[in-house]
Amino acid sequence: MARQGFVSSITRQSEDFPAWYNDVVLKAELASYSPVRGCMIIRPYGYSVWESMRDELDRHIKRTGHQNVYFPLFVPRSLLEKEAEHVEGFDPQVAWVTHAGGKELDEWLAIRPTSEALIAEVVKDWIQSYRDLPLLMNLWNNVVRWELRTRLFLRTAEFLWQEAHTFHATEAEAAAEVATGLEAYRAVSEDWLAIPVVRGVKSRAETFPGAVYSQAIEAMMRDRKALQAGTSHMLGQNFARSAGIEFLDRDNQRKAPYGTSWGFSTRMVGATIMAHGDDSGLVLPPNVAPQQLVIVPIFRSEDDRAAVDAAIDGLEPLLRDVTTASGPLRYTVDWREESPGFKYNHWELRGVPLRLEIGPRDVAAGQAVLVRRLDRAKESLPMSALGEQLPLRLAAYQAELFRRALDFRADNTHHVDTYDEFKRVLEEKGGFLMAPWCGDAGCEKQINTDTGATTRVVPFDSPDEAGYCLVDGRPSERRVLFARAY
């Protein structure tokens, strides 16, 4: 469907990471800019990657007892303003509908930046008794947050996401649900996208507006910056109280339920690009790759072409039977009238994990050459072995991408104990900085102003370790993850 043409070269990743990123997104035809300020167009190749991670997350969400629902795009102003912290956090980013059906509206309607306020108002009628709890809902939809500086996939005025909203009788159940949401994101990030993540709690300043606390998973990109890959919020009774939700508990007392919400968005397509890509373009994990294998026929003469064609025809029944971790093998044969080199570049830019080269000599020998996108490692395989070997090769490739990202993160995570060291390491090396912090918002802000780094999370697996805050020297009980972030 895409227009054929020359493969344009892309900026080298090491030279200019943001330019590299934009080149990859545009030239691999993942997305493009739109005539609408801050909004993007997700093209078929990018949408297919999104569909893969969306469907996998949807399976997790359903398996853990959540049900999909739909709530309106519009949130009346009076509802959005019910939870004070919430509206303060979102108001500057809201897009407002003021006219509709040829008239000015009596009340302005916000395009949802997120749906907590509306949902709390609605479920008030659904939650009367402890028997109505837990209420476990999930929405796949679009939201709008008016951003001044936008980046394709990473920060757009409109984006696609999933927002789960749950209500529970007790705080303990809600806390367990926050963990369930975070685990779904960890699983999709690590097991599906091959992106290792650090799980932890956000600082107060980084907490979702209206939440009691927020948990998040943080991933390292190839430029060593952090990207928040999913957040799960304990809303406590905040929204329930603002909306006036009350249920009759087993003990015959009327109580406000505890809420959670958690979200995962199209910015994860951007994360997938930045966590694995290289100078040649995209490097896609087999689970999300729209094509997992491209077959490039090699020939000069018409006779050779016929021989190669027959060999590929012979392979197809075998390939159609191949099952991978993400379903039937997705492959394509590139018969375009272009040189093999052109085709290699084309598919490398698009991050297709495996390439199969078949020429007349291969046909004669009953074999084919399998080339891995990541390192261009080549091996000859008997054609008859492909049915058995391809799933193994793809699984190994998926595992290797994860291990590579894990190693990269380990190599770029630094323990620092003083502010001078912090600044020096951040400047010279970047990456994740594990450093002591007293927990004070003033110190956190100071670090951000001085260095551009923010607290990402207090990691769950950060051990108790007495230290002294980078800024004011007050005691710190454990290290916190700092980084410059998307």
Place this chain on the structure above:
Amino acid sequence: MARQGFVSSITRQSEDFPAWYNDVVLKAELASYSPVRGCMIIRPYGYSVWESMRDELDRHIKRTGHQNVYFPLFVPRSLLEKEAEHVEGFDPQVAWVTHAGGKELDEWLAIRPTSEALIAEVVKDWIQSYRDLPLLMNLWNNVVRWELRTRLFLRTAEFLWQEAHTFHATEAEAAAEVATGLEAYRAVSEDWLAIPVVRGVKSRAETFPGAVYSQAIEAMMRDRKALQAGTSHMLGQNFARSAGIEFLDRDNQRKAPYGTSWGFSTRMVGATIMAHGDDSGLVLPPNVAPQQLVIVPIFRSEDDRAAVDAAIDGLEPLLRDVTTASGPLRYTVDWREESPGFKYNHWELRGVPLRLEIGPRDVAAGQAVLVRRLDRAKESLPMSALGEQLPLRLAAYQAELFRRALDFRADNTHHVDTYDEFKRVLEEKGGFLMAPWCGDAGCEKQINTDTGATTRVVPFDSPDEAGYCLVDGRPSERRVLFARAY
């Protein structure tokens, strides 16, 4: 997840069809009203029905070579106004964003009522050569059309839908694509939702604003009114010309491509309710039923309960292996502390196709009682035969719903030749009226003003048949389908 409680009775279908419809939607918990004017909340049970038809249609769309993409929610005013007929058709229904990010916008942004205008503008950059065609795209999204009178699922200010947008080098290819879209809708309606449809061409007055012609499928509801179940539009070069799209054809001439668009929305959930439901509530085709089978344990004593429980436990491995036309068998066991009668009503209201009653005597005899929702027909089956019989019973039930709807439509389709007869039959019997019409918009409008009926389609399979227009007596070449419609 739904709140347990008494099954409230619903209005009888024959007494007050609109009240019956609302009762079913609300009490079967398919959807509910929202605090946002004209917008609905789709609850888990309704969303699951939508997911089933959406996924089936998505498979059709992909199988026929279309790729999913995403375009922005917002359409700048100047773009919407490029195609004159189009804006005239949609302007009264548009919701406008005028403020965002704390400022008044320089240009108002329409919430998309449909995406033709924006897409034509964008693909201008993608379509340069005949090699870039055909361009076959599909979007799953939400659209907003400000409606004065709304009905849950059937007519809401915001709805979910799929909109396909394609571009072709020739008019003939575009015409074939219009047929491809219509066939996808016919297949989903008839083969998945068991709703027979009449395919045909819309009159000029009923044509999509900006299209050259529109095709549609029309279905009959249980109140004998018509519902347009999907439309496929030949856009010709209209939008391409307005947006200035040109491609270099094989003959080295610059030409405007031909476009099509076609859409299918959540109103089809409403159609499914109204095409099959009865006085007891929903009647769902097995393919879309969130639960295809409910098991109701029957017991009085604790001993009986234990015996029934053990028998159901013994059944489960067998049930988990059952595959139906729409995937693994979806079933639930209702162990709630309510009477069997309460449970029968509960699941009948929700339209679950089959009910399995298992009591101690059944256990002793190694059998169970299978009851069909549609006609409450009962039969005893050996438990060991269920694995084999359930898929057959569900397939037969699906086929029977279709046949029943087909018979109902045949019984309520009337050929009339004079305007008096038309009015009398419409008033006394309702249904589909096949009548001669000269094709003049004035006559069409007259009929609508006089009777409330509209031309639905000129059916593809309406044979040539000379006659005289109901209104002005001018010659008519074939009968046209008239009906009162949703």
